[in-house]
Amino acid sequence: MENLLEFKNVKYFYQTKENEINALDGINFSIKEKDFSSIVGPSGCGKTTILSLTAGLLSPSEGEIVLDGKPIQKNDGRIGYMFQRDHLFEWRTIWQNIILGLEIQKKNKDPQKLALAEDLLKKYDLYNFKNKKPRQLSGGMRQRVALIRTLVLEPALLLLDEPFSALDFQTRLTVCDDVYEIIKSEQKTALLVTHDISEALSMSDKIIILSKRPAVVKKCVDISFSGTIPLSKREDKEFGKYFEMIWRELI
Amino acid sequence: MKNKKGHPKINYSKARKAYLRKLKKDKLLVLFCQIALFLLFLGLWQLLADFGVIDPFFFSSPSRIVSTIIDLGKGGNLWIHIWTSLYETIIGFLIATILGVLIAILLWWSEKLRRIMEPYLIILNSLPKIALGPMIIFWVGSGTGATIVMCVLICIVITTISMLNAFISCDNDKILLMKSMHASKLQILFKLILPNALGDFVSVLKINVGMSWVGTIMGEYLSSKAGLGYLINYGSQILKLDIVMASITLLCILAAGMYFLVSPLEKRFKK
Structure with a gap:
């Protein structure tokens, strides 16, 4: 499969009152189409900065980020972003939350887009809740809604910024499975940022390990398990070996 | 069944x-x-x-208050006083609330303007507005106009500060989410910032109900020919404290009425 996303010697500096901080010091990696990749690294190493650069919310100081053969533009429309919390708007119903992006992009009258939104709601057991308010849904359901809100925009690449970190451990495992299955069945390419090695291992086809700041890519590890869903991958005998290898790179 | x-x-x-x-x-x-x-x-x-x-002369009594209200009502002037105060309060309340929110939106829109205006807002907020009373009379003349201006001055700064705080305390990740969907600043304002601040807006309305009555009574104390504040002032000058107490009673009823008109909004909009 071809590379969908490429980071070519990307450097990023940001300014504070005291001095200039070198956050990323020449990042190079690539992600294949329909792959699920993760970035792990020490706290504060610039993982979220990489996502912000990919989403076009920030511009690289040096280097180039290429998505599907074209450089990333400011607020690039080909990217979908999922944050640490679901950020559903409490004053909107589930349906209104899901079509928020369509409204912003003035596509909320497009019957094809609306049909896609309805299909996704039905497919992932949320159709009966379309007129409910977010507070009436469980944490896991809210995260599914947040994912569908991103998917209706049909992004080429999904960015996931620690989307499960606000959930308790048990919910986290099931939501992890849910989100993974949705992304795989919709055949999306995803890039996850997490500090949780187990989470990265259970979901990814590839893990990119970053050094501490100024960050460079220490290692890219291709992952392969016999299981297909995250929970079953955790039981694979190779899981521990991968875990130890990544852990050694991080300390 | x-x-x-x-x-x-x-x-x-x-x-x-x-x-x-x-x-x-x-x-x-x-x-x-x-x-x-x-x-x-x-x-x-x-x-x-x-x-x-x-002594009922100084402290009045419920029966004296009722009979004073009936007497004032028979004279026909009571309605003029009630209407004047109510009109001044509602107009002052509306102008202060609308202008306060608009200024807050402007200050949210431009961070630079917000930083420039910050010390002025702090000074205006701590200034006792009654001190401006004589100036207001010179600027707009005595009567209803001056009372409305006083009412607006008392409510507008607190409205601006409260709404601005509500706007800028909106979760930055929510703004990033909107930006990642290509939202313009205007879309962020209308689809996120304003609806997100509705609960705070209702609180501001509730505060403004009380504050606008303070403004109206202050304005009427300063210079007026009608209104409940005028009636209180008049009653105390001619030593008819029953009139003062009757006016205060009517004021309580009107302020409570306005508060109860606004408070159902809280249930609807507060998260």
Whole structure:
């Protein structure tokens, strides 16, 4: 499969009152189409900065980020972003939350887009809740809604910024499975940022390990398990070996 | 089986029924105590006045207040005073609320402008607006105009500061989410910032109800020919404290009425 996303010697500096901080010091990696990749690294190493650069919310100081053969533009429309919390708007119903992006992009009258939104709601057991308010849904359901809100925009690449970190451990495992299955069945390419090695291992086809700041890519590890869903991958005998290898790179 | 409202009848458990009964009982008890306290206060006040423990000339009494209101009503001027105060308060309240929110939007829009204006807002907020009274009379003349300006001055700064705080305290990740969907600043304002601040807006409305009455009475004390503030001032000058107390009673009723008109919004918009 071809590379969908490429980071070519990307450097990023940001300014504070005291001095200039070198956050990323020449990042190079690539992600294949329909792959699920993760970035792990020490706290504060610039993982979220990489996502912000990919989403076009920030511009690289040096280097180039290429998505599907074209450089990333400011607020690039080909990217979908999922944050640490679901950020559903409490004053909107589930349906209104899901079509928020369509409204912003003035596509909320497009019957094809609306049909896609309805299909996704039905497919992932949320159709009966379309007129409910977010507070009436469980944490896991809210995260599914947040994912569908991103998917209706049909992004080429999904960015996931620690989307499960606000959930308790048990919910986290099931939501992890849910989100993974949705992304795989919709055949999306995803890039996850997490500090949780187990989470990265259970979901990814590839893990990119970053050094501490100024960050460079220490290692890219291709992952392969016999299981297909995250929970079953955790039981694979190779899981521990991968875990130890990544852990050694991080300390 | 359906109940009186036509909803399907639900068979509750014994414990549930007892719990609901207790909730209802507690609610009735609180209401009863509130009314009893009010009646006790009025009764005690009347008795103390009747038996000469307090001087009705200085402290008035509920019966004297009622008869004063009836007398003023018969004279025909009472409605003019009530209408004047009500009109000034509502106009002041509306102008201050609308302008305050618009200024807050402007300051949210431009961070630079916000930083420039910050010390001025702090000074204006701490300034006792009554000090501006003589200037207001020179600027807009005495009467209704001056009272409305005083009312606006008292409410507008607190409206601006409260709404601005609500706008800038919006979760930055929500703004990033909107930006990642290509939202323009105007879309962020209308689809996120304003609806997100609705709860705070209702709180501001509730504060402004009280503050606008303060402004109106202050304005009428300063210079006016009608209004409940004028009536209080007039009553104290001719030593008819019954008029003062009757005006205060009417003021209480009107302020409470406005507050109860605004407060249902809280249930609807507060998260």
